[in-house]
Amino acid sequence: MPRLCQPCTACCDGWLQITVDDQPVYPGRPCPHSTGHSCRIFERRPEDPCRQFVCAWLSPHSHLPEDFRPDLARAIVLADVRRWQGQAVDVAVPVGRRIPGKTLAWLKDYSRLHGRPLIYLEQADKQMKYSREQGVQAFGPPAFQAEMLARLKSGTKLW
């Protein structure tokens, strides 16, 4: 059975930084069309990004388990935005301030077992309101971590 989004709206609710009808959506600023469990304009939602975007959990060939739906696992995983030495990289974005320990542990175990590099984000400050600038961590082969660190220092985009 193909997986279905609803009632997940994690990518609509600002956890993923997107632009919808020229309106920026980012942590603390959800899409105005999201009810938090559905889309008010589902039948006429924009092509880009709404109809085109597929997170790694929703992908037909997902490597993520059933209970990794982003609203449940509290992380949106992107599996097709970055490759490193021919290998797909998982990019995990928190649904909230931080990716829960259980979810992050699973992603790290998968990375170790399959040699699949991982980049994950977290809100840097626990006290302040949500920020568009998020802390970035790289996990996986030492050479991958070193390259990501060098990119961070030089201001080069990681994905």
Ligand code: SF4
């Ligand atoms: S985060 Fe994934 S499962 Fe959730 S609404 Fe977006 S595409 Fe669907």
Ligand code: SF4
């Ligand atoms: S328009 Fe609908 S599908 Fe698109 S981001 Fe907003 S709530 Fe989500």
